[in-house]
Amino acid sequence: MMKNAVVLxxxxxxxxxxxxxxxxxxxxxYALSVxxxxxxxxxxxxxxxxxxxxxxxxxxxxxxxxTGFGGSALTDNNIAVPQQPSEGIPVTYVPAxxxxxxxxxxxxxxxxxxxxIFIGVNAVDYSGYPDCRPEYIGAxxxxxxxxxxxxxxGHPLAIHAPLLHLSKAEIxxxxxxxxxxxxxxxxxxQADDQGRACGLCDSCRLRSAGFASAGAxxxxxxxxxxxxx
Amino acid sequence: MMKNAVVLxxxxxxxxxxxxxxxxxxxxxYALSVxxxxxxxxxxxxxxxxxxxxxxxxxxxxxxxxTGFGGSALTDNNIAVPQQPSEGIPVTYVPAxxxxxxxxxxxxxxxxxxxxIFIGVNAVDYSGYPDCRPEYIGAxxxxxxxxxxxxxxGHPLAIHAPLLHLSKAEIxxxxxxxxxxxxxxxxxxQADDQGRACGLCDSCRLRSAGFASAGAxxxxxxxxxxxxx
Numbered sequence: 001m002m003k004n005a006v007v008l009x010x011x012x013x014x015x016x017x018x019x020x021x022x023x024x025x026x027x028x029x030y031a032l033s034v035x036x037x038x039x040x041x042x043x044x045x046x047x048x049x050x051x052x053x054x055x056x057x058x059x060x061x062x063x064x065x066x067t068g069f070g071g072s073a074l075t076d077n078n079i080a081v082p083q084q085p086s087e088g089i090p091v092t093y094v095p096a097x098x099x100x101x102x103x104x105x106x107x108x109x110x111x112x113x114x115x116x117i118f119i120g121v122n123a124v125d126y127s128g129y130p131d132c133r134p135e136y137i138g139a140x141x142x143x144x145x146x147x148x149x150x151x152x153x154g155h156p157l158a159i160h161a162p163l164l165h166l167s168k169a170e171i172x173x174x175x176x177x178x179x180x181x182x183x184x185x186x187x188x189x190q191a192d193d194q195g196r197a198c199g200l201c202d203s204c205r206l207r208s209a210g211f212a213s214a215g216a217x218x219x220x221x222x223x224x225x226x227x228x229x
Numbered sequence: 230m231m232k233n234a235v236v237l238x239x240x241x242x243x244x245x246x247x248x249x250x251x252x253x254x255x256x257x258x259y260a261l262s263v264x265x266x267x268x269x270x271x272x273x274x275x276x277x278x279x280x281x282x283x284x285x286x287x288x289x290x291x292x293x294x295x296t297g298f299g300g301s302a303l304t305d306n307n308i309a310v311p312q313q314p315s316e317g318i319p320v321t322y323v324p325a326x327x328x329x330x331x332x333x334x335x336x337x338x339x340x341x342x343x344x345x346i347f348i349g350v351n352a353v354d355y356s357g358y359p360d361c362r363p364e365y366i367g368a369x370x371x372x373x374x375x376x377x378x379x380x381x382x383g384h385p386l387a388i389h390a391p392l393l394h395l396s397k398a399e400i401x402x403x404x405x406x407x408x409x410x411x412x413x414x415x416x417x418x419q420a421d422d423q424g425r426a427c428g429l430c431d432s433c434r435l436r437s438a439g440f441a442s443a444g445a446x447x448x449x450x451x452x453x454x455x456x457x458x
Contacts (some may be wrong), residue, residue, distance in 0.1 A: 060298075062293065062294060062295075063292075063293070063294060064291065064292070064293040064333075065291060065292060066291075066336060069289075069336055069337050069340045094336075095335075095336040095337075095339040095340050095377070095378075096332055096333075096335040096336035096339055096376060096377065097336075098376070099332040099335055099336075099372070099373070099376050100329070100332045100333065100336060103325055103328040103329045103332040104293075104325075104329065106324075106325040106328055107295060107298055107323075107324040107325035107326075107328075107329060108298050108324070110324040110325055111298045111324050130375065130376055130377055130378060130380060130381045131375075131376045131377070133375065135375050136372070136375040136376055139368075139371050139372040139375045139376075140372050140376075142368050142371070142372070143328070143365070143368035143369050143371070143372045144328070146359065146360075146362065146364050146365040146368045147325060147327070147328050147359055147360045147365055147368075147369075148324070148325065148359055148360075149324075149359060151359060152359045
């Protein structure tokens with residue numbers, strides 16, 4: 001019997017690759033996007049396209065308004081998205097974002113009786129974001145296994161982070177091998193309504209450098225060409 | 230210097246008591262209510278009154294729509310709220326509810342640089358709800374300490390569940406000693422628009438029995454008198 005999995009899908013390059021991986025492993029995929037008040041709705045439109053193309057059984061968008069908390073350039077209009085690479089934890093960090101997204105995935109997994117949750121955190125991210133580190137993912141999994149009805153009844157739940165130790169270039173190679181159409185994805189922190197990338201933010205730089213390093217064509221539609229290539 | 234704390238406040242008896250306890254311990258309290266699509270908006274109106282009376286510095290309501298996931302009588306209109314006590318995990322259980330609420334508290338705590346989060350789970354609940362058990366609270370705390378910017382910088386975060394081992398009667402005695410006005414609170418799963426309790430659901434029964442067992446006056450406004458007194 002095929003098993004259900006919940007796959008967190010932002011509409012970016014990483015989570016699209018994860019959805020393709022979960023599908024290739026034979027899971028029936030339920031794609032979950034979280035609209036946490038981010039500036040770039042183009043990302044959610046991308047998530048919808050990607051879920052359809054990669055044949056997710058369902059795609060749900062949960063809206064949750066984190067703008068009231070502030071504290072991040074992605075949800076607080078008073079903090080500018082940086083145009084240059086920065087050191088330490090970037091201001092684009094959203095407080096407790098992965099914890100909130102994994103919690104919502106856990107809720108849906110419980111209803112679906114899915115025992116597998118996929119998230120696209122990776123090595124490039126965890127240099128700056130505390131909730132992208134392997135020890136964090138392990139601690140969330142242990143907590144989740146004490147939190148749910150299924151856990152009480154002895155059915156353990158697994159949090160899969162298959163990109164955890166991959167570089168951007170390796171992620172792109174995996175995705176290309178699985179036929180992911182990266183032109184459908186949007187990574188930019190400030191994409192325009194048509195989903196065109198700024199070519200200037202950290203996310204654009206990482207993505208562009210990833211295609212270059214993978215020796216792969218970059219199908220991203222840019223408003224301005226990134227200078228990191 | 231007084232320290233900030235985030236206090237999860239549902240508007241019910243338990244969380245009002247917790248807010249009074251946190252305040253008595255000298256914390257500046259930021260009250261957080263989560264509107265997760267529950268049927269009883271009277272509870273949120275109660276939360277607002279309680280936050281004001283118990284002098285929370287701020288009260289925020291985060292709206293998050295869990296009705297799309299279904300699976301609980303509190304968020305799924307196709308499942309009836311039971312009128313009789315039931316065995317095992319009740320259908321009023323909301324999937325991953327405490328995990329989602331604690332995750333939102335974690336996000337706000339991070340922005341406020343608060344290192345203390347209070348939640349009103351208690352022994353009476355954890356007979357049926359997996360995410361009300363002490364081992365769950367401990368696992369969430371460990372996860373939270375790997376998730377945040379503050380944790381990375383060496384400032385540990387504590388999850389306080391001061392009601393964990395208290396009976397309903399003990400909770401009420403604590404609250405009365407701290408001057409909590411329980412007439413302001415709403416526990417009922419199906420309170421009407423005026424905040425009057427049904428007197429029939431599990432939550433009404435527990436609450437009514439608690440006042441009786443504490444030998445305290447029950448200020449709850451009922452539409453029908455509970456038969457468990």
